[in-house]
Amino acid sequence: MSDFLAEHADILISLVKIALLLFIVLTVNAYLTWFERKVVAHIQSRWGPHRVGPHGLLQPLADGAKFLLKEDPTPAGVDKFTYFLAPLMALALALTSIAIIPFGPDPIRILGHDIYLGIVDLNIGILALFAITALSVYGVALAGWSSNSKYPLLGGLRSSAQMVSYELALTMSVVGVLLMAGSFSLRDIITAQARHPELGILGWNIFPQILGFLCFFIAAVAETNRVPFDLPEAESELVAGFHTEYASFKFAMFFIAEYTSMITVSCLCSIMFFGGWLSPFPASWTFTHYLPSVILIPFGLWVIWDGIRYETIFGRILLPGLGMVIAVLGALLIAFPAVNEFIQGPFWLLSKIFVFLFVYVWMRGTLPRFRYDQLMSFGWKLLLPVSLANVVFTASAILLWRSR
Amino acid sequence: MSAPLMVFFVLAAMAILGAFSLIIQRHPIHSALSLIVVMIALAGLYLLMGAEFVAAVQIIVYGGAIMVLFVFVIMLLNAGVEERTNFSKLASFAGLPLTIALMGFLAAAVARSADRVQTYQTGTVAPTKALANLLFQDFVYPFELTSFLILIAILGAIVLAQREKI
Amino acid sequence: MVPTHYYLILSAILFGLGVVAFVFRRNIITIFMSIELMLNAVNLAFVAFSQAWNRLDGQVFVLFVIVVAAAEAAVGLGIIILIARNRQSLNVERVDLLKL
Numbered sequence: 001m002s003d004f005l006a007e008h009a010d011i012l013i014s015l016v017k018i019a020l021l022l023f024i025v026l027t028v029n030a031y032l033t034w035f036e037r038k039v040v041a042h043i044q045s046r047w048g049p050h051r052v053g054p055h056g057l058l059q060p061l062a063d064g065a066k067f068l069l070k071e072d073p074t075p076a077g078v079d080k081f082t083y084f085l086a087p088l089m090a091l092a093l094a095l096t097s098i099a100i101i102p103f104g105p106d107p108i109r110i111l112g113h114d115i116y117l118g119i120v121d122l123n124i125g126i127l128a129l130f131a132i133t134a135l136s137v138y139g140v141a142l143a144g145w146s147s148n149s150k151y152p153l154l155g156g157l158r159s160s161a162q163m164v165s166y167e168l169a170l171t172m173s174v175v176g177v178l179l180m181a182g183s184f185s186l187r188d189i190i191t192a193q194a195r196h197p198e199l200g201i202l203g204w205n206i207f208p209q210i211l212g213f214l215c216f217f218i219a220a221v222a223e224t225n226r227v228p229f230d231l232p233e234a235e236s237e238l239v240a241g242f243h244t245e246y247a248s249f250k251f252a253m254f255f256i257a258e259y260t261s262m263i264t265v266s267c268l269c270s271i272m273f274f275g276g277w278l279s280p281f282p283a284s285w286t287f288t289h290y291l292p293s294v295i296l297i298p299f300g301l302w303v304i305w306d307g308i309r310y311e312t313i314f315g316r317i318l319l320p321g322l323g324m325v326i327a328v329l330g331a332l333l334i335a336f337p338a339v340n341e342f343i344q345g346p347f348w349l350l351s352k353i354f355v356f357l358f359v360y361v362w363m364r365g366t367l368p369r370f371r372y373d374q375l376m377s378f379g380w381k382l383l384l385p386v387s388l389a390n391v392v393f394t395a396s397a398i399l400l401w402r403s404r
Numbered sequence: 405m406s407a408p409l410m411v412f413f414v415l416a417a418m419a420i421l422g423a424f425s426l427i428i429q430r431h432p433i434h435s436a437l438s439l440i441v442v443m444i445a446l447a448g449l450y451l452l453m454g455a456e457f458v459a460a461v462q463i464i465v466y467g468g469a470i471m472v473l474f475v476f477v478i479m480l481l482n483a484g485v486e487e488r489t490n491f492s493k494l495a496s497f498a499g500l501p502l503t504i505a506l507m508g509f510l511a512a513a514v515a516r517s518a519d520r521v522q523t524y525q526t527g528t529v530a531p532t533k534a535l536a537n538l539l540f541q542d543f544v545y546p547f548e549l550t551s552f553l554i555l556i557a558i559l560g561a562i563v564l565a566q567r568e569k570i
Numbered sequence: 571m572v573p574t575h576y577y578l579i580l581s582a583i584l585f586g587l588g589v590v591a592f593v594f595r596r597n598i599i600t601i602f603m604s605i606e607l608m609l610n611a612v613n614l615a616f617v618a619f620s621q622a623w624n625r626l627d628g629q630v631f632v633l634f635v636i637v638v639a640a641a642e643a644a645v646g647l648g649i650i651i652l653i654a655r656n657r658q659s660l661n662v663e664r665v666d667l668l669k670l
Contacts, residue, residue: 082433127460134468141472145479157479164472184532412572416580423587423607432599439603446610452572453621458629465636470643477647478599481654499593507586514578538626550637557641564648
């Protein structure tokens with residue numbers, strides 16, 4: 001038995017990593033919906049979910065239960081195979097794209113095996129992500145067509161045309177980063193930004209590639225069909241666009257696919273343009289390594305204090321418990337410096353991802369949507385030429401720099 | 405039965421089943437989906453051979469652009485289930501045996517020359533940089549010609565799809 | 571390692587299936603898709619030889635084949651749309667005005 005385990009160790013480790021990552025991503029998805037509803041609500045001067053559990057923290061559980069228990073009707077006249085395939089395809093592709101993302105630089109040593117954070121490091125990392133993005137057009141187009149109804153068909157066609165248009169600008173805007181890093185692999189892109197660790201934030205790709213970052217972010221928001229590019233699924237224009245005829249569980253699959261692609265885009269932005277797991281402070285400022293504890297301990301104490309004064313008894317038990325866990329984590333990081341060093345990389349990456357998710361949600365609460373023809377002309381006439389210009393500038397700058 | 409051989413057989417079975425499904429399915433959208441399955445299986449085979457850039461380009465361009473075009477056209481033309489028309493007697497009798505004979509002949513010809521195909525099999529290295537060097541130095545003239553070809557195709561498609569001037 | 575002639579046999583089978591689909595189907599879009607299947611089979615043969623001889627020329631040619639297939643698909647589907655508009659049918663046997 002232990003021979004079998006030792007022989008197939010890497011496959012088993014990968015399987016465990018995949019299961020763990022899936023679980024984490026689905027939980028983050030659920031709480032991302034809570035986060036979005038809370039933030040949009042506070043932007044709109046109201047509270048958002050605050051009844052189901054303390055501060056509405058159990059709202060995702062209630063939503064999940066609703067999705068599972070609701071009736072799942074199949075409309076008449078749909079093309080059955082395609083109708084069932086479309087949400088599956090969307091969800092599978094969105095979840096697959098998380099596999100390529102590296103979450104930390106150093107491996108953990110468990111039972112003598114070096115385990116890297118992140119499932120795989122492909123040589124063609126970015127290209128594989130673009131391949132997945134290209135395939136996810138099918139989820140939308142097939143969903144719209146197979147529903148045998150006017151609004152989904154129009155919404156599906158518009159949405160897939162939008163995704164195909166912005167795909168070009170998306171791929172072009174990344175070429176500048178690839179030229180600077182010299183490789184498609186995501187780890188190599190971060191390593192290229194770490195060439196001068198004393199520069200800290202100035203060594204990141206954002207400063208040379210500010211144009212590329214703007215193009216990438218806008219094109220990625222359009223790819224994920226989020227505000228301000230969400231006309232194809234807007235309620236006032238097209239009922240619900242391509243997922244009108246989809247009920248509880250299949251709609252939940254589209255929903256999860258959309259939020260997972262949001263998370264993927266945030267990861268990509270932070271990895272390619274903002275240094276991934278690199279700290280913004282210069283490497284010589286080692287006192288900044290205590291930043292995780294400095295954030296976690298006061299936050300944990302605040303949660304405890306807020307929980308003690310909470311209205312319901314359940315909140316008065318849950319929140320202080322949560323707060324104690326957070327504060328103890330922060331204290332443990334100070335107590336074990338080796339763990340603190342290890343946690344630096346993932347901490348910075350997760351904070352950057354969090355900032356990008358917040359920007360996504362902030363845009364949802366603030367911006368109005370584009371009209372469809374404005375959307376298409378923006379993608380073809382402005383974004384694509386600007387990203388091409390960025391490629392030309394970057395390439396010439398690299399040539400001039402190298403020839404000096 | 406080593407792991408690459410097993411992966412090869414799985415992907416080859418996927419490709420052949422997809423091609424069969426292309427022939428058998430009655431609705432063109434199901435044929436299109438089967439062709440996408442074939443393309444993804446072929447991309448897997450390219451990865452198995454170490455041609456990672458070609459695999460990625462196959463999925464992005466073929467699977468993500470050309471087949472999307474096919475699916476759009478099928479949706480917009482509202483192509484329905486194919487009607488059965490039997491206009492040619494010859495095709496319905498001699499068609500199937502002749503095509504099986506053709507396939508058998510091709511496969512047999514390849515299998516017979518198996519020992520004459522020299523294989524060096526030295527690693528599976530296809531770095532994108534080497535490919536790019538080849539493309540932009542030795543093959544730069546065909547490369548520029550293909551960009552011209554795409555321009556012509558774009559113009560042709562726009563002209564063909566124009567609405568008639570009333 | 572997988573012997574090269576396995577890939578070539580697979581390529582031959584896929585090509586043959588493409589020919590079968592081309593001959594037997596009546597829907598013009600399906601016929602077009604069988605052409606793409608044949609092109610894919612040829613691409614597989616190219617990459618197999620590129621790996622066998624350890625040269626990258628095969629893969630460069632595959633890129634060119636993909637580009638040509640894309641251009642051909644664009645123009646061909648434009649023509650198909652025009653035919654569908656004019657003859658109101660996607661059946662190739664209805665496009666027989668030049669028949670004796």
